[in-house]
Amino acid sequence: MKSLSIYKICIKTAVSQAVAYRFNFFLSLLITFLGSLLLPLVAVLIYGAGASFPGWSFHEVLLIQSLFTVSQAMAKVCLGNVLWDTMIHVREGSFEVVLLKPMEPLAYMIATTFSPDSFGNLLCGLALFGYAAAHAQIVSAAAAIGAGLLLFIAGVAVMAGIQIIMAATSFKWVGNSRLPEIFGSVEAFGQYPIAIFPSAIRAVATFIVPVSLVGFFPAAALLGRAEPEAFWGAGLSLLFLGFGVWLYQHMIRRYKGAGG
Amino acid sequence: MRIIVAENLRKTYKTYKKAAGFFKRETTYVHAVDGVSFAIEEGVVCGLLGPNGAGKSTTVKMLCGALYPSDGRLEVMGFSPASDRKKYVGHIGAVFGQKSQLIWDIPPIESYKMNRAIYGIARADYKSILDELVALLDVADVLEKPTRALSLGERMKCEFIMAMLHRPRVVFLDEPTIGLDVIAKAGVREFIKKMNGRGTTFILTTHDLADVEQLAEHIIIINHGKKVFDDSLTHLRRRLGDKKLIELTLNEPPPPGALEGMVVTVTGQSSAFKMTLEADTRDISGCIESLFSRMSVRDISVKEPPMEDIITALYQ
Amino acid sequence: MIYAVAVATFKEWSVYRTHTFVSVFVGPVYFAVQYFIWTAVYGSRPELAGMALDQLIRYFAATALIGYLTMDFADWNLSMLIRTGKFLTFALRPIHHRFFALSQKLGHRVLGFALEFIPCLLIFHFLFGVDMRPANLPWTFLSVALAFSINFHFNYIIGMASFWVVRTEGIRNVVSLIAKVFSGALIPLAFFPEWLRMVQFFLPFQYTVYVPAMVFTGSFTPWLVGYQAVAALVMYLVSELVYRRAMRRFCDVGM
Numbered sequence: 001m002k003s004l005s006i007y008k009i010c011i012k013t014a015v016s017q018a019v020a021y022r023f024n025f026f027l028s029l030l031i032t033f034l035g036s037l038l039l040p041l042v043a044v045l046i047y048g049a050g051a052s053f054p055g056w057s058f059h060e061v062l063l064i065q066s067l068f069t070v071s072q073a074m075a076k077v078c079l080g081n082v083l084w085d086t087m088i089h090v091r092e093g094s095f096e097v098v099l100l101k102p103m104e105p106l107a108y109m110i111a112t113t114f115s116p117d118s119f120g121n122l123l124c125g126l127a128l129f130g131y132a133a134a135h136a137q138i139v140s141a142a143a144a145i146g147a148g149l150l151l152f153i154a155g156v157a158v159m160a161g162i163q164i165i166m167a168a169t170s171f172k173w174v175g176n177s178r179l180p181e182i183f184g185s186v187e188a189f190g191q192y193p194i195a196i197f198p199s200a201i202r203a204v205a206t207f208i209v210p211v212s213l214v215g216f217f218p219a220a221a222l223l224g225r226a227e228p229e230a231f232w233g234a235g236l237s238l239l240f241l242g243f244g245v246w247l248y249q250h251m252i253r254r255y256k257g258a259g260g
Numbered sequence: 261m262r263i264i265v266a267e268n269l270r271k272t273y274k275t276y277k278k279a280a281g282f283f284k285r286e287t288t289y290v291h292a293v294d295g296v297s298f299a300i301e302e303g304v305v306c307g308l309l310g311p312n313g314a315g316k317s318t319t320v321k322m323l324c325g326a327l328y329p330s331d332g333r334l335e336v337m338g339f340s341p342a343s344d345r346k347k348y349v350g351h352i353g354a355v356f357g358q359k360s361q362l363i364w365d366i367p368p369i370e371s372y373k374m375n376r377a378i379y380g381i382a383r384a385d386y387k388s389i390l391d392e393l394v395a396l397l398d399v400a401d402v403l404e405k406p407t408r409a410l411s412l413g414e415r416m417k418c419e420f421i422m423a424m425l426h427r428p429r430v431v432f433l434d435e436p437t438i439g440l441d442v443i444a445k446a447g448v449r450e451f452i453k454k455m456n457g458r459g460t461t462f463i464l465t466t467h468d469l470a471d472v473e474q475l476a477e478h479i480i481i482i483n484h485g486k487k488v489f490d491d492s493l494t495h496l497r498r499r500l501g502d503k504k505l506i507e508l509t510l511n512e513p514p515p516p517g518a519l520e521g522m523v524v525t526v527t528g529q530s531s532a533f534k535m536t537l538e539a540d541t542r543d544i545s546g547c548i549e550s551l552f553s554r555m556s557v558r559d560i561s562v563k564e565p566p567m568e569d570i571i572t573a574l575y576q
Numbered sequence: 577m578i579y580a581v582a583v584a585t586f587k588e589w590s591v592y593r594t595h596t597f598v599s600v601f602v603g604p605v606y607f608a609v610q611y612f613i614w615t616a617v618y619g620s621r622p623e624l625a626g627m628a629l630d631q632l633i634r635y636f637a638a639t640a641l642i643g644y645l646t647m648d649f650a651d652w653n654l655s656m657l658i659r660t661g662k663f664l665t666f667a668l669r670p671i672h673h674r675f676f677a678l679s680q681k682l683g684h685r686v687l688g689f690a691l692e693f694i695p696c697l698l699i700f701h702f703l704f705g706v707d708m709r710p711a712n713l714p715w716t717f718l719s720v721a722l723a724f725s726i727n728f729h730f731n732y733i734i735g736m737a738s739f740w741v742v743r744t745e746g747i748r749n750v751v752s753l754i755a756k757v758f759s760g761a762l763i764p765l766a767f768f769p770e771w772l773r774m775v776q777f778f779l780p781f782q783y784t785v786y787v788p789a790m791v792f793t794g795s796f797t798p799w800l801v802g803y804q805a806v807a808a809l810v811m812y813l814v815s816e817l818v819y820r821r822a823m824r825r826f827c828d829v830g831m
Contacts, residue, residue, distance in 0.1 A: 005377050006377040009373055009374050013371075013374055017365045021743070023746075024746055027746040027749075027750075028746065031750055034753060038762060045767040045768070049624050051624050052617065053613075095326070096321060096324060096326040096354075096356070097359055099324070099325060100325075100354055101378050102349045176594050176598070182598060185602045189609065192613055196612050198612070256327055256328050256345075257271070257273075257328045
């Protein structure tokens, strides 16, 4: 309850912060919105040139990519700046300020780094999803929609895990601003029909860094093409997020100099 | 009542020295704090001094619960700061002169609301504490301005409110007056005195010795990770022997031999007619008498030796 | 002298280790994604938008490698210098800051050549089995050199916006978004509709990635490189013009 009320106030604070730099806020909304169009743009051009991903219609591919965009945006809004703020605190030696607060440091970091800038990604993702869902043949059975929702939540957990793992890594690897590129490149495997990748990559993207849960599996479930390994992956997604949280807390224990 | 007790406190860092080879690293141990013991009474202002790299900030970090001691015992208000951190930090406050706790782009009042939620301060208490602190610091008209638009002095005062809204029993101050102008410094010191008068214990780390002279009753000096002094300000002054400085302005240059047997610390201040002498406190009147008998004095003043000299001597 | 340079380079190198690591990981992973996407998309088609699959694969490999040779942060560096007031220290030196920034970039790209370009080239060539021999080495070299110059001067101009605007993140983000689409790094411009390609002709973006990558794959006319040279000249002149205006403003406002 207490955490929730803190979170509420922090969101309000973040919004008033955004309002303080109104012009920049709307500009970044626009940029993040347009930025989210790059991914489907490639699909548009591919299908426009008369080609396709074998077995997938344009709207079906768009469904994958829109779900990917939505989960990524949710993780970015809620966790996107934990990495940067952690990095800055560690580099400038001011993480003590976080440790001064009578709450879990990770919870504090999450609460205070809510970033409305990425609403642009979220809006774009939702718009694309609405468009794709209206045109693709979504199975209207409750089971398919339930499975899709479940896998979507698992995908959000994976994205959240990635954000937290990145933030935890920045304790050790101070000042590497290119950290997000590493995870960004791996995330790309979740943006397309997974069948186009060789089986080794598919296995990694499902069971190790389960990015295929982020876009592909929930879309496949909505289209009635869910595969059993998707649900294995869904279980793993929680483990993945749990690992991220553990890693961050471990890094804080090390930072405090406990047995490190 | 002793509110802080440290016994044989140690903090050792492992660092890697780049050795001659490409990949070989040599492990070295740095003893940032090397067996320090002290006790601080509740309700005092305690100055924690030492040159850069002496182990002060490591000590403060351990006191704040941000760092586990490598060895030794540390107890503040019955808590072990680092291991009881979450419960403990609700009872302390901290102001870091160079690390802001306010949010840059929004007015301080918004940051306070955030702290109200984080520390779980009841609404009614929050209102009365805030009003009291705002009145003491005289910052009512800046609370609604964005932090980035405040002057350094205003911002620092707002930092104090941020740190003290939850009525901490102990407050750690790290360079709280750094970069402030004379008036802002005086305002901050006045506030610390008032809050101290109401029972708050302050631990003050600073390089500004005027802060120490005006505020601290108890002084602990650390150098090379070890405690080199732990007593009252008066005792610190006595440490270098009972000395006073006599500043003289003469009507004419002193006759040759007139200064024999005197320690002249600074000669030729702007002219040969001005000089500063050291004198033993126990013999101060005799000394002045002989000065007057030997030369023609226009002006004379007797001063305490500056803190800098005492501290420098201790640091060496 | 040589010793001093060597030591300085070596020290930079240790900072560069992480960059190398990131690039050698990220470059091939993105390339792998492109590789599998397009292999699937082509299926058994001989060509799409006038490009054969193996040409397209070579194109993407080339864009990644050209990126390592031309990448820079001149805009960001300059913004920071201006915003923090450190630009003054350069204004006081008897050296054109742009020349200093260019030298700095050259130094970094030499490192980038050794530590990012070469490893990724070997990975593409031997691991992915992509033929990484340029169709025509002198033309490719010339085209990449021109791309380097255009990219630098363009970024430098964007960086100078800080003389007029306080927060330039927005501008830089918009520009990098546009550049990402229209440089050809996302997809070869051959996939764009005809009218958009006409517009492209007058914008600098395609001359930084698309043109040198096409020259690498061998599908070009000397004219194309000629246009690129004109673009490089224009960029240089514009940057000089803006620089002079900026200096006048710098002295007027005394920032």
